[in-house]
Amino acid sequence: MKMGMRVYWLILALVLVSPLFGVVGAGIVGYHEPLDLVAGMIGLGGGNQVWRGLLPDYTFPGVPDVVGYALSGLIGVAVLLIPSILRGRRK
Amino acid sequence: MHIPDGFLSPLVALSLYVVSLTVVAYSGRRYFREGGDVHYLSVMAAGIFAAQMLNWPIPGGTSAHLVGGALAGILLGPFGGCLAMFMSLLVQCVLMGDGGITALGANAFNMAIVDVFAGYAIYRGVMRLTGRRFLAGFLAGWLAVAVAAVTCGVELGLSPQFGYPLGITVPVMGAWHLALGLVEGLATGLIVDHVRWAG
Numbered sequence: 386m387k388m389g390m391r392v393y394w395l396i397l398a399l400v401l402v403s404p405l406f407g408v409v410g411a412g413i414v415g416y417h418e419p420l421d422l423v424a425g426m427i428g429l430g431g432g433n434q435v436w437r438g439l440l441p442d443y444t445f446p447g448v449p450d451v452v453g454y455a456l457s458g459l460i461g462v463a464v465l466l467i468p469s470i471l472r473g474r475r476k
Numbered sequence: 477m478h479i480p481d482g483f484l485s486p487l488v489a490l491s492l493y494v495v496s497l498t499v500v501a502y503s504g505r506r507y508f509r510e511g512g513d514v515h516y517l518s519v520m521a522a523g524i525f526a527a528q529m530l531n532w533p534i535p536g537g538t539s540a541h542l543v544g545g546a547l548a549g550i551l552l553g554p555f556g557g558c559l560a561m562f563m564s565l566l567v568q569c570v571l572m573g574d575g576g577i578t579a580l581g582a583n584a585f586n587m588a589i590v591d592v593f594a595g596y597a598i599y600r601g602v603m604r605l606t607g608r609r610f611l612a613g614f615l616a617g618w619l620a621v622a623v624a625a626v627t628c629g630v631e632l633g634l635s636p637q638f639g640y641p642l643g644i645t646v647p648v649m650g651a652w653h654l655a656l657g658l659v660e661g662l663a664t665g666l667i668v669d670h671v672r673w674a675g
Contacts, residue, residue, distance in 0.1 A: 392519055392523070393519070395523070396519070396522050396523050396526045399523075399526035399527060399529070399530065400526045400529065402530070403526065403529035403530055406529070406530045406531050406532055407529055407530070407531050410531070410532070410533055411531065411533075411539065414533045416531070416533045416534065416538055416539040417538060417539065418478070418531070418538070418539060419538045419539070419540075419652070420477075420478065420479060420480060420483070421480070422538055424480060424482075424483070427638070427639045427640075429480070429482045429483060429637070429638075433480070433481050433482025433576075434480065434481045434482070434573065434576065435481045435576060435577050435578055436481070436569075436570075436573060436576075436577040437573040438569070438570065438571055438572045438573025438574070439570070439571050439572075440571050440572050441572065441573045442572065442573060442574070443529070443572050443574070454529070457571070457572060458525075458526060458529050460571065461522075461525050461567050461568070461571055461572065462522045462525060462526055464567050464571065465518055465521040465522040465525055465563055465564065465567055466518050466519070466522050467518070468514050468517065468518045469514055469515045469517075469518030469519060470518075472514040472515065473515070
């Protein structure tokens, strides 16, 4: 079984278009994650968050949200591909 | 479906941490013992992570995104699918704070275990009955995400700090994801019908 490069390009494309959904669309239409909305309704806000993450809410320090969203996505994808890269090098 | 911190009771959160880490560790052992490939695992985890970044709007000011548990289970098998989903959830939680760190066990239980194993079982069952990949993938993606949402509803309903009883959380989460799951089913069916690189 051989996995073509197409799947990597597809993942890259998904990350690059993701700010249209996660930042631009959310800003225009004003939508949020369902459980975040419930948190607001029942008073369980961000104050209960124990760990905010190294790149909180897919943002990246010092860059606009659209760029930060894609950048944090690329970092997440890169981290998840580390095992594959390490395995490839060992072969 | 990512549960944030503060929604679950400590007992529910801790119990699901123990169960999920046990199942994920067992799945990892089984996947590699049965010849599972690191490349497929990594790529699936990265693909699920990327797909979950695409939030689409739902009327009423809320959003939804693909979960992908059934898809991962079908393409990698249930053990590989479980591990790939957990890897993706772990990165989302630790790097982006997406899903509470105290709720990681519950989120893993819902999306990396229930969604994956239920999706795989539904897919195999429908394939045995009909032999039609799209239909099997569609039903697996659709129904498994609804089952996972019901599980999430049970966890929230059993947690007093969430404020809503089981009688509300279970039907709301189940009905909501039964509707949203149609998109998940469609995506799963289409992908399973076209991708042939794993079993």
